[in-house]
Amino acid sequence: MDERIPAYLQERLLSCYGQETAERIELGYKAVRPVTMRINTLSADRGEVCGELDRAGIAWQNVDWYEQALILSEARENEIEKLNVYSEGKVYLQNLSAMIPPVVLNPQPGEAVLDMAAAPGGKTTQIAALTGGKAQITACERDARRAERLRYNLKMQKASALVMQKDARDLDDLFRFDRILLDAPCTGSGTLELRDGVPPRRMTPDWVLKTVKTQKAMMAKAIRLLKKGGEMVYSTCSILPEENEDVVTYALKTGNMELVPIEDDFMHDFPQLPVKLPGTLLVCPDALHEGFYVAKLRKIR
Ligand code: SAM
Numbered sequence: 001m002d003e004r005i006p007a008y009l010q011e012r013l014l015s016c017y018g019q020e021t022a023e024r025i026e027l028g029y030k031a032v033r034p035v036t037m038r039i040n041t042l043s044a045d046r047g048e049v050c051g052e053l054d055r056a057g058i059a060w061q062n063v064d065w066y067e068q069a070l071i072l073s074e075a076r077e078n079e080i081e082k083l084n085v086y087s088e089g090k091v092y093l094q095n096l097s098a099m100i101p102p103v104v105l106n107p108q109p110g111e112a113v114l115d116m117a118a119a120p121g122g123k124t125t126q127i128a129a130l131t132g133g134k135a136q137i138t139a140c141e142r143d144a145r146r147a148e149r150l151r152y153n154l155k156m157q158k159a160s161a162l163v164m165q166k167d168a169r170d171l172d173d174l175f176r177f178d179r180i181l182l183d184a185p186c187t188g189s190g191t192l193e194l195r196d197g198v199p200p201r202r203m204t205p206d207w208v209l210k211t212v213k214t215q216k217a218m219m220a221k222a223i224r225l226l227k228k229g230g231e232m233v234y235s236t237c238s239i240l241p242e243e244n245e246d247v248v249t250y251a252l253k254t255g256n257m258e259l260v261p262i263e264d265d266f267m268h269d270f271p272q273l274p275v276k277l278p279g280t281l282l283v284c285p286d287a288l289h290e291g292f293y294v295a296k297l298r299k300i301r
Pocket of ligand 1: 117143166185
């Protein structure tokens with residue numbers, strides 16, 4: 001495999017997926033993806049956004065599974081950043097894979113929703129838009145600078161959320177939420193970019209173990225904070241099973257949670273990698289998508 005892929009990641013990809021699929025993943029790491037964006041329905045509609053793109057001569061394409069997503073195959077990010085719809089927060093630049101978790105979470109107006117690892121806020125603002133600004137959103141972020149970025153993006157996108165700058169593992173156990181998004185900190189093994197001048201990412205067994213430990217602790221907290229009958233989405237931008245299915249299996253073993261399978265029709269819209277837990281989605285990095293894992297769970301007791 002390409003020597004810029006850290007040795008430990010190469011080893012894990014080959015052992016989890018075999019040579020052929022590991023090479024497919026490698027092609028995904030090398031892909032130069034088009035700019036993709038999400039229309040912010042809190043402050044704009046498709047007509048306004050597509051109208052400005054048309055006037056600027058920027059070609060756009062729809063995405064079958066999500067009406068608010070657009071692919072701008074020919075455009076560069078700096079061209080988009082000059083548009084009014086960008087400077088006025090009417091669109092949010094976001095990879096298509098990163099738009100999946102809030103769609104699967106399916107938050108409803110009036111619900112109390114926790115985004116446990118929220119900055120820079122792509123998914124928090126998407127949850128706000130999906131609920132027409134009518135959910136009570138709490139957005140937790142441990143890092144102070146990233147929490148500032150989150151506040152800025154919420155303001156830009158006219159999305160309201162209570163920002164809590166703290167370690168989500170220390171959230172008060174007295175809180176209860178109807179829905180939780182745990183877009184967990186991860187190794188980012190799905191989003192590696194093999195481009196000239198981009199240094200290889202570090203990846204050691206110890207670091208993966210430490211990351212998994214944090215993910216499981218955050219999952220345990222999410223289970224405590226979810227109302228009975230409430231639903232959560234666990235997602236990462238990693239393609240390693242120890243950060244994905246193994247964390248979901250850990251949640252299922254508590255006996256408090258059941259898996260809510262993601263619908264087949266929806267899954268078929270994505271390039272997939274094999275998973276041990278059917279009904280969970282592992283997106284293979286390709287020319288359009290970053291590698292991403294998404295699972296949905298419900299609290300049964
Ligand atoms: N959901 C975000 C979005 O869509 O814009 C991306 C989240 S990123 C994958 C993970 C975030 O979790 C990082 O901003 C990181 O600083 C934060 N984080 C890491 N450990 C945390 C913890 N223990 N509690 C809260 N946030 C944490």
